[in-house]
Amino acid sequence: MHAAIVALGCAPGLGFIHTGHVLSFVFDIADLYKTDIAIPIAFDIASEPVADIGAATRRAVRDRMKGGAFLEKCVHDIKSLLLDDQEAGDDELAADVVMLWDNNGRQVRAGTAYGDSEDFDTSYAEISGWLEEDW
Template sequence: MTKGERLFVKVTRESLPRVKDKYPFLYLERGRLEIDDSSVKWIDADANVVPIPVATINCLLLGPGTSVTHEAIKVATAANCSVSWVGEDSLLFYAAGFLPTSDTRNLKRQMALASDDDKALEVARAMYTRRFPDADLKGMTLPAMMGMEGNRVRALYQQKAEHYGVGWKGRQFTPGKFEFSDLTNQILTATNAALYGILCSTVHAMGYSPHIGFIHSGSPLPFVYDLADLYKEPLCIDLAFFLSREMAGRYDKHKVSDEFRKRVINMKLLDQASNDINELMGVSRARRARQ
C-alpha cells in the first residue's frame, strides 16, 4: 500500500441499512474498540478479537473499562452507528456521540414545531393520545395531561405488582447508588437507561435532536425521554416486575440484558420508533418511503 492510501472504503448514505433494519444495540465492557484493516474490532479482557459490523448496528453501548480509538469512532459514525457511554450493563446513561447527518430538514422541522406553542402542544397531545386512546384530550393543557400520565403510571406499577405477586413501595432511585434500590427498581433503572441509549441513537441517526422536547424540559435529553414513555410499559415496567418474580430477590445482570434485548427485537423497536418519530414530526408517507 502506498503512503497516504486509505484502507477504508467510503461509506455512502445509499449503502447503509435504514435505522429500522439495524440490530438495536451491542453492549461492550472491559475491552478496547479499535480498527483492524477495514473494520472495527473489539478486543476483550482475555485478548479475544471480535469483528464488529457497525454498519448493521444502531448503537454501541460502551460500559466500564472500555477504551476506544479515534479512528474507530470515525468509522462507527460514518456508518451511522451511534456510540453511547453507559454504566455497567447500561445501568446509567452518561453521554452519546453525535452523528453527522446529510441535511438539517428534520432538525428544522422539529425546531419549528417546538418553537410554536400551539404546535408543540399538539405534538405532546399526540404522544399522550397513544397512552389514552379513549380519552378526549382536545383542549387539555400540558400540565393536565402530565397529571393524567402520572396517575396512569402509578396505577400501572401497582397493577403489575399485583399481577406478578411482587412487593412494591414506589419508584426509587439514588444516582450512583444502584445497589441501594430494591430489585424491581434496579431492573427499571437498568432497562430505562438502555432504552434511552437506543432511542438517542435513533433520534441522531434520523437527523433530529434529543435536546428539543415537547413534554419534558430542563433535562439533557427531553425528546428521548418524551419518546421513551411511549415504550416503557412493555420494555421496562412489565419486564421489571416479571423478572423480579423470576429472579427471586437476586439481581442477575445477564438475564436482565438478555430479556430486555429479546423484547426490543420482538416489538421491532427501531422500526416502531422510526415510524412514530416521523409521524409525530409530520413527515409525509411519500418522503418516509425515500428515507
C-alpha cells in the same frame, strides 16, 4: 432509541414533555414504550428470584428489543409525531377519523349526531347564533 432520534436528524435534548436535560426528547419517546416494554419486564423480573436485578433487567430489555423491530417502530412513531401526514408518507395516518362506541357496543364515526333533533337542547346554539341551517 437515541440512535433512531439522532439518525432522523432530531435533537435529543429538545423534548416536549421532559425539559431541561440533554436527553429530554429521548425520554419523551421512551415514555411511548414504557407500558409495552419496561413495565411488563419489571413485573417478570420481580416475580423471579434473581441475584442481580439490574443485570437481569438489562438483559430482558435487550432481548425484547432484539426480538422485535423496535427501531423501525421508533422511526415510524417519531415521523408520525413530527411530520404531517403527507410528509410521513403513511396512509394509515392520513385518515382523520375518530370512532366512538355507541350504547350497543358498535363503533360509530364521531362528529355526527345520531339521535333525533328533538333529543337535543338547541338553546345554546340559538343564543350563540350557529344553527344547522347556517352551515
